[in-house]
Amino acid sequence: VQLVESGGGLVPAGGSLRLSCAASGFTFDEGVIAWFRQAPGKEREGVSCIRPSDTTTYLANSVKGRFTISSDKDKNMVYLQMNSLKPEDTATYYCAADGNEYPCLRAVLGHGLLKTEFGSWGQGTQVSVSS
Numbered sequence: 503v504q505l506v507e508s509g510g511g512l513v514p515a516g517g518s519l520r521l522s523c524a525a526s527g528f529t530f531d532e533g534v535i536a537w538f539r540q541a542p543g544k545e546r547e548g549v550s551c552i553r554p555s556d557t558t559t560y561l562a563n564s565v566k567g568r569f570t571i572s573s574d575k576d577k578n579m580v581y582l583q584m585n586s587l588k589p590e591d592t593a594t595y596y597c598a599a600d601g602n603e604y605p606c607l608r609a610v611l612g613h614g615l616l617k618t619e620f621g622s623w624g625q626g627t628q629v630s631v632s633s
Contacts, residue, residue, distance in 0.1 A: 536598045589633045
């Protein structure tokens with residue numbers, strides 16, 4: 503599985519960005535794809551995930567109402583639309599994938615996204631939000 507993120511940049515607070523994750527070698531009908539982020543000096547945290555087979559999604563409380571995750575199985579793409587960005591959203595954003603659906607389903611059930619449950623990672627894209 504190869505994952506390539508794009509779409510990061512520098513925006514003012516209140517602005518929007520759409521991150522893209524191009525996934526090759528990944529079976530969209532079986533696995534899940536997630537977005538994590540890591541700010542300098544902080545742990546990598548789960549932001550959102552999607553099960554493309556039925557578009558089941560999860561959003562962390564910190565981004566709920568502002569971010570939306572979606573997928574396009576025909577293009578092998580997953581997107582993270584980020585609106586009303588805040589300075590605290592500044593981080594490197596990573597796309598992650600796993601052939602097992604459970605990492606996302608467990609998050610939907612309230613157990614959070616765990617980075618240890620994802621086997622494939624992209625290189626990341628930087629998002630910076632100025633105050």
